[in-house]
Amino acid sequence: MTGRTSARDEILGRVRSALAGVEPTHEPVLAPSAVHDPAPSHRQVVDLFAERVADYRAVVDRVSAADLPGHLAGLFAPTERVVVPPGLDADLLAAVPTPVADDDLTGDVLTAADLDTTDAVLTTATVGIAETGTIVLDHGPGQGRRALTLVPDRHVCVVRADQVVPDVPDAMAPLGGSIAAGRPLTWISGPSATSDIELTRVEGVHGPRTLHVVLVE
Numbered sequence: 001m002t003g004r005t006s007a008r009d010e011i012l013g014r015v016r017s018a019l020a021g022v023e024p025t026h027e028p029v030l031a032p033s034a035v036h037d038p039a040p041s042h043r044q045v046v047d048l049f050a051e052r053v054a055d056y057r058a059v060v061d062r063v064s065a066a067d068l069p070g071h072l073a074g075l076f077a078p079t080e081r082v083v084v085p086p087g088l089d090a091d092l093l094a095a096v097p098t099p100v101a102d103d104d105l106t107g108d109v110l111t112a113a114d115l116d117t118t119d120a121v122l123t124t125a126t127v128g129i130a131e132t133g134t135i136v137l138d139h140g141p142g143q144g145r146r147a148l149t150l151v152p153d154r155h156v157c158v159v160r161a162d163q164v165v166p167d168v169p170d171a172m173a174p175l176g177g178s179i180a181a182g183r184p185l186t187w188i189s190g191p192s193a194t195s196d197i198e199l200t201r202v203e204g205v206h207g208p209r210t211l212h213v214v215l216v217e
Contacts (some may be wrong), residue, residue: 030176042161046130046164049130049133050062050215052131054133056211058190059213061214062213063217065215069094069095072095072099076156077097078097080119081097081120082096084100085142086144096122116151120155121147123144124142126138129164130167131166132168136185136187137185138183146184156214158216160215161215175185190211
């Protein structure tokens with residue numbers, strides 16, 4: 001213990017000697033001011049959304065509203081049977097060469113076996129989240145039952161640029177009415193995918209193998 005005390009006293013003595021001629025300063029030390037990045041523009045938010053959706057191995061097409069019907073028409077072969085939900089906009093419906101209607105109001109409801117024989121489904125969305133690259137469906141008009149976007153092998157989803165928000169908390173406002181009404185919400189981040197114990201990625205196990213997002217600007 002004595003040896004330790006002596007060594008400490010020696011070190012402190014050297015520090016005192018080194019500081020003997022130094023005058024203390026009373027000037028306050030100012031912390032560097034926090035740097036806040038300016039809020040991103042909506043264009044940047046939309047760009048991030050497109051980038052993040054593509055990161056999930058989805059196909060992303062950016063088109064104008066005027067070009068949308070023609071672009072959609074080019075996505076489906078004449079022989080492809082495409083499921084169309086009730087309430088889909090007339091211009092979108094007209095772009096589908098072989099539509100297969102599903103409407104629980106009229107009783108024309110497709111079974112899981114029926115859906116399994118179709119090639120694709122075309123829907124709209126309620127909101128797109130840029131930070132996570134997520135599309136949210138509340139299954140209102142133009143979006144159909146949840147099964148419609150789970151069974152067909154390809155999901156073509158039309159998202160308007162004005163539906164894209166920066167992050168998850170920002171999505172609560174456009175989804176608030178659907179939540180209050182008790183509607184189910186489907187959150188989609190890329191095509192359906194899973195991995196086995198060896199981390200081999202397999203797509204299409206419990207949902208569409210292909211997600212094709214048409215971003216309308």
